[in-house]
Amino acid sequence: MQEDMHGSLMVTGGLVALVAGTLLYKRLKPSAGLWTSTGIQSLAGAVALLPFALMHESLGDARLTASLVWSMAYMIVAVSMGGYYLWFMILGRASATSASALHFLMPPLGLLFGWLVLREPVSWLDLLGIVPIAFGIWLTTRKAA
Numbered sequence: 001m002q003e004d005m006h007g008s009l010m011v012t013g014g015l016v017a018l019v020a021g022t023l024l025y026k027r028l029k030p031s032a033g034l035w036t037s038t039g040i041q042s043l044a045g046a047v048a049l050l051p052f053a054l055m056h057e058s059l060g061d062a063r064l065t066a067s068l069v070w071s072m073a074y075m076i077v078a079v080s081m082g083g084y085y086l087w088f089m090i091l092g093r094a095s096a097t098s099a100s101a102l103h104f105l106m107p108p109l110g111l112l113f114g115w116l117v118l119r120e121p122v123s124w125l126d127l128l129g130i131v132p133i134a135f136g137i138w139l140t141t142r143k144a145a
């Protein structure tokens with residue numbers, strides 16, 4: 001039960017940070033370049049999470065293997081830096097509302113990549129579930145008449 005509470009608090013904190021960061025970025029556009037801003041934000045997140053990581057995990061359990069190094073490099077460069085770079089690039093060109101609506105692309109993209117990479121089966125109900133997501137994104141991002 002205690003771990004469930006910690007997880008819920010971490011997810012809530014992450015959501016609050018994402019919303020605050022999105023709104024602040026739109027209002028107070030940083031003077032530094034996008035890569036610098038993204039790197040600073042990622043570093044700040046790492047520093048903020050480090051005490052929690054050290055409370056719950058032991059560095060002695062980590063084994064430096066090629067798999068660990070490559071997976072960490074991918075998570076840092078492609079997922080974190082690349083993802084945030086793309087996010088802030090979209091925020092620079094669209095409203096916060098339109099950009100935030102694109103978060104709803106995650107379930108269909110997860111479904112697609114699960115099918116492509118992991119060969120997970122996709123049912124017609126899964127595909128049908130994409131329809132209201134696509135419609136909602138269209139409603140949110142379309143130009144007002």
